[in-house]
Structures are given as C-alpha cells and as structure tokens.
Amino acid sequence: MTRLVPALMFVAVTGVLSVVTALAQERPQTPAVVTEGRLTDPAPDLPRGRYLPPNWLQDDQFLKWPYPAGDTAYNDLDGFRIKSMINEITAISRKSRDDGNQYWGRIAGTPYEHMTNEWVAAQFKRIGLEQVRIQEMDMPEQWFPTSWEVSATGAGKTSKLVTAFPLFNSVATKGAVTFDPIWLGMGTAADFADRNVSGKAVVVYGFPNPGGRGNTALTLGAVRRADEAGAAAVLVIVGFPGNVTNEPQAGGTAAPARVPVFMIGDEDGKVIRGMIERKESPSLAMRLAVDMRNGLKTGNVWGVLPGATDENVALMAHVDSFFEGAMDNASGMATLVALAEHYAKIPRAQRRRTMTFFTTAAHHSPSGEQAGIAWVHNNMQAMFAKTALLVNLEHTAQVATYLIGETLITSNHVSARRWYVGGTDRLRDIVLKTFREYGIALYSRPEGRPGGELGEVFTDAPSFHIIDHTVYHTDMDTASAVPAYGLEQSARAFAKIIDQANTVDLRDLRGGPVTTTR
Numbered sequence: 454m455t456r457l458v459p460a461l462m463f464v465a466v467t468g469v470l471s472v473v474t475a476l477a478q479e480r481p482q483t484p485a486v487v488t489e490g491r492l493t494d495p496a497p498d499l500p501r502g503r504y505l506p507p508n509w510l511q512d513d514q515f516l517k518w519p520y521p522a523g524d525t526a527y528n529d530l531d532g533f534r535i536k537s538m539i540n541e542i543t544a545i546s547r548k549s550r551d552d553g554n555q556y557w558g559r560i561a562g563t564p565y566e567h568m569t570n571e572w573v574a575a576q577f578k579r580i581g582l583e584q585v586r587i588q589e590m591d592m593p594e595q596w597f598p599t600s601w602e603v604s605a606t607g608a609g610k611t612s613k614l615v616t617a618f619p620l621f622n623s624v625a626t627k628g629a630v631t632f633d634p635i636w637l638g639m640g641t642a643a644d645f646a647d648r649n650v651s652g653k654a655v656v657v658y659g660f661p662n663p664g665g666r667g668n669t670a671l672t673l674g675a676v677r678r679a680d681e682a683g684a685a686a687v688l689v690i691v692g693f694p695g696n697v698t699n700e701p702q703a704g705g706t707a708a709p710a711r712v713p714v715f716m717i718g719d720e721d722g723k724v725i726r727g728m729i730e731r732k733e734s735p736s737l738a739m740r741l742a743v744d745m746r747n748g749l750k751t752g753n754v755w756g757v758l759p760g761a762t763d764e765n766v767a768l769m770a771h772v773d774s775f776f777e778g779a780m781d782n783a784s785g786m787a788t789l790v791a792l793a794e795h796y797a798k799i800p801r802a803q804r805r806r807t808m809t810f811f812t813t814a815a816h817h818s819p820s821g822e823q824a825g826i827a828w829v830h831n832n833m834q835a836m837f838a839k840t841a842l843l844v845n846l847e848h849t850a851q852v853a854t855y856l857i858g859e860t861l862i863t864s865n866h867v868s869a870r871r872w873y874v875g876g877t878d879r880l881r882d883i884v885l886k887t888f889r890e891y892g893i894a895l896y897s898r899p900e901g902r903p904g905g906e907l908g909e910v911f912t913d914a915p916s917f918h919i920i921d922h923t924v925y926h927t928d929m930d931t932a933s934a935v936p937a938y939g940l941e942q943s944a945r946a947f948a949k950i951i952d953q954a955n956t957v958d959l960r961d962l963r964g965g966p967v968t969t970t971r
Contacts, residue, residue, distance in 0.1 A: 504694050504720075505860040509852070509933035512536065516866045517938045518892035520945065527948050529795055532941025538576075538787035539932050539940075543777040545569050550776075556598045558775045561818040561825075562749030569772050569786075573754045573812050576790045580797045582756030582810065590824035592749040592815060596622050601741040603688070603715055605634070605725050607733030614725075616698045616718035617739075620676070620689070623714040625743040632685045634737050636729050640675020651683035654737045656725055658690045666701050666926045668692065680712050686739060687714045690722030691927075694860050698928040700775045702817050713741050751814035751824055758796055760804035764839050764959055766951055767809045767914065768792060770846040771816035771826070771906050779932045781925040785846035786812065788944050792846075795948060805955045806841055813906055826909040837913040841962045842880070842954045844947055845907040845918035850939025854923055861924075867939035869894035871922045873903035876915025877964040883953045884917045891946035893919060915962045917950070919943065 512533065520527075542559075549565040550557040559569050570587050577585040603617035632654035638644040640657035657675045659668025670676070670689045679687045691699045696718035728735035754772075770785035777783075793810045815825040822831060837843075853868035854861050872888075872895045874881045888895060903911050907918050924930065954962060 506695060507854070507861045507863050507929075509863055510865055512937040514865055515852075515936045515938045518942055521890045524945060524949075526952075527795070527945040529798070530791055530941060530944040530948060532937035532939070532944070535784075535787045535791045535940040535944060536932065536935065536937045538790055539779055539783040539935060542569060542572065542783035542786055543779050543932055545572070546774060546777045555600055558778055559773045560775070561751050561773045561815040561820070562592050562595055562746070566751060566773050566814065570752050570754050570812070570814075573772070573786060573790070574756075577754070577756035577793065577810065580756075580790070580794045582758055582793060582797065584755060584757045586755050588753045588755060590751050590753070590814065590820075590828060592751050592824055593819055593821040595746045595749055595818060597744045597746045598623075598625075599742045599744055601715075601739070603717070603737065603739040605728060605735055605737055607728030607735035608731070612721075612724045614715075614717050614721040616696050616721050617688075617715045618698050618700050618717075619741055619743075620714040620716055621700065621702045623741065623743070624711065626686075626713050626739055626741045629738060629740045630685070631736050631738045634688070634725055634729065634735055636726060637675070637679070639673065640670045640678060641673055642678065644675075645678055645682060650679060652685050654686040654688060654739075655679040655684040656688045656690065656722070658692060658722065660692050661924075668701065671701060676714055684712055686712050686737070688722075688725070688737070689714065689716050690719060691716055692719055693924070693927070693929070694719060694856070696720035698776070700926050702775070702926060713739065715739070715741075751818075751820070753814055753825065753828065754812040756793065756810045758793065758804065758808040758810070759801055760807040761802055762806055764806040764841055765809055765836055766806050766842045766844070766955070767811070767836065767840050768844045768846060769811050769813060769826075769829075769906060771813045773814060773817050774930075775817060775926055776928045777931050779935045780848050780851045780921060780923070780930050782816070782847055783932075784849040784851075784921075784935055784940060788846045788849050788940065788947070791944055792948060792951075809836065816906060826906050830910050830913060834913065837910075839959070840914035841957075841959050842876075842951060843907075843910065843914040843916035844951065845903070845905060845916065846947070847905045847907070847918055848921040848925065849919065849943040850935055851921040851923040851925075852934050852936055852939075854934075863934075867894065867936055867942065868921055868923050869896055870919035871896055871900055871904065872917070872919045873900045873907065873911070874917040875903070875911050876917075876962055879957060880915050880917070880954065880962050883957075884950055887946050887949045887953065888919075891942055891949070893943065893946055895919070896922075915954075 545565050545568045546558045559566050598619045603614040605612050634656050635653045637655050637657050657670045659670030661668050676687050699716045770789040771782050813826045850867050853864045874884045
C-alpha cells in the first residue's frame, strides 16, 4: 500500500551525580556498511511499501566544516566532549523511563527535572562560576497523565498500540472504555461531511509538519472538529515511517476538554486501518488516568562569571524534555556548560563583560508568571538593562534527515536551522557573517518573532539564536541524531559572536529599543 506522505525534508563529569554517571551510556548506533573505507548504502534499493529503520551514522563519519583562521582559540570547544555531556543528561531521562513512568523524560516538577538542575549546578561549581544557585519556584496546577493503554481488536485478534501517548491536556477516560473506530482521513471539514461520528473513536492521519512537533491533523483542527461533532475519543496517527511515539504538546484549543486524545505511530495506525479495510468490525479499547497536580516545584539554575565591567552577556538554555530530549534540549544545556568552561579559563581582566549563565524550567509545561522564563522576563530587567547580548542555546544541532519512500534516510551533515537576530544592524552583521564562516546552514528567511525560550525575552536585550528544526518531541530524539561536529560548529560560532560583540560598545549593540531583524 502506497503511503500518502509528501516528500518532506526534515531540516531533519567527574564528581557529579553518581547515578547520572552510571547511567550515561550512549545508545548503540546502527553502523553504516563500510567497504574499503567508503560508506555504502546497506539497502540501496528501497522497494515501494518497504520500511527500513533510520541508519544513524557514527559521529566521525559526518562532514566537518573547515573553520576560519584564528579558530584555534576555540579548540577546547570540542564536539565529542559536548556530546559526552548530552549522554549524561539523557541518562536522566532514561532513568525516568526505566523507573516505570509512562509519561517520561525530564518532565517539569518531577525528580528527573530536579536531577537535571542538580547536574547543571554541579557543572557550574566545577567550572568555578560564582553565585551558583538553584532558584526553586512554585508551579501552577499541572496536567499529569499517570497510566494509559490502547488496543485494537478485530476478527478475534487484539493488538496493543504500543506508541499510544496522550495529547497534552487530554482528559481522562472514565475507567476502561471501548468505542468503534471511524476513519476520517486528514480530519478536514470535507472528511467530516455527512459522517456520523457521535460516540465513536475518530481516527485521523497527520502529515508531519517540518520539525515533527506538529502535524496536519492538529493544525487543520481535526481534534476540535471531532469534539464538536460528538466523538467519544480521537486517535491521531503521526505519519513518520515506523512506529514513533510522539507528544506534540499541542495544548489549548487543540486538545478539547471533553474527549481523550491519543497520538499513535504509523504502524499502529495501519493496524486500525487494516481492520477497517478488511471489515473486521474492529473496536478500540482505551484507558487513560490523569492527575491534576498541585504543589509541584521547578527551578532555574544560575551561575555568574565576573568580568571587567558590570555590563553583561547572558546565555540561557531550557532544561525539561519529553522522552530523551537529546537535541531538545540536552544539546543546549551541554553547549551552555561548554561555553561556561571555555570563558572561565580566560582571565577576568580579559573578559570585558560579566557573563551570566542560566537554565530555565517548565518550557514544555505551564509555568505561570512566576516560574521559568516568564520569571526571568518579569524580574531580571535590571540585568537586561546592561546586557549587551543574550544568547539562547536551544536545539543547537541535529542530523539532516529525509523522507524517501517508506523510510527516513539520515545523512552525513547537519540540518539547516531556524534563526533570529534582534538588536542593531551591527549585531546582525556580526551574527550572520560568523554563521557563514562556520557553515551554519540557515533557513532563507529569519523568524519574524523568535520561537522557543527566546520568544519570551527577545524584547529585553539584543539577542540571537538558531533552533534546529528537525524531528523532535518524539522518542527518535536520541544522541544518535545529534552529530558531534554539529555541536562543535555551533558552539564555536557562538563563542566567536560573543567575542566580536565584546569589541562593540553597548549602545552600538542595543541602539534604541531592541528590535527584530529585518
């Protein structure tokens, strides 16, 4: 059966937490076939309808950009060293899973987020940053799924849908429930026309948007439409090849208040579709238990590297994740630590500006106005008033991945990134010139308003970021998909931008009001 998926390109420590060190083992990578030192395709022919798992290359098989003259000053920003820290961070996420949590990762308010904060604080202290602290914060009421299961039965055979994952803010079922499924294609208004979905489990197919966090079923309003038409539940099939577990965190209006909604992988979706096509009178059994938790704590982590003046350069990275979160956002945290270590080796008198390093919490969970990045915006204006540059470290590198036939084909290079620069033209020119020198592939136009954490504070100081926009919020976001050379490339570019900005007076970076790039 031919898949109806468009040809998308997915621009796709010593002495610290002994439990993390013990767990920090990188998952085995699927080796490429090497013949006489040359990479060859282990399956050069891809028959129509045949799924092959992604072939993740080893880190030393990736292309490495030739760095510009003078780059030796950044030799300590080694991609393999940065990646080793990613493995320590993702080990915390895997512990969450291995401890039996279905809702797993570095989830805000859980012990695993707290472990991550402790890891960051320990790194800051090891490096020698001053004023290191974990700033504890109260979280507002949190949606928290505790357990669930979904299965499909047809012609006397029951199949457990192993990738079922509740959509953020989905309501619980009333115990175990069973519904008849109804296939509604992409879930558009045309698909719903003249179809009676009342009391049924609507099954829709979502073409992944580039980036993988969203899909067409969500963006076209299929969940809302099913809810309004009286559906009892919704299952959204995420159209990545294979059987990917996905949490797009599409809360708010995308997750209605009255019906349970599950994301499921493509292979699990084919099970349901096959039962319907074979007229096996299928049924879907599901159960979802949800807590609304109060009294949870989260926290931001802070460290300061004093400079020759009280002017400031600030670097930030968010902590929490769904699943392993290697790219989102262990890559940013590891880069943050690597840059702190780099600048701590430079004598204070040679650091023109004080540097503030901090992490933010509850990026993927409601934080209210007094936690996470919102707290920073609301309470750190005195710091921002003297900030010459704010660097957001988020999704710093991931392998470029392509959809060909029935499989995702990985590559030996890093994908292009979303990007944003705010401040004066002088800063914009520094950033873009450095990105070119270091081979940072960018989208052809910038974000009008930055996404990610920077979206909350971009008006507070001259700022920039790149965000790798490949597949994330899925269980594919592992260290295998984060190339060491890509991490090194972005870390060195960040350092070069910081150093060049430190040769420019504050007023020439800030200008008047901080503005978006042209």
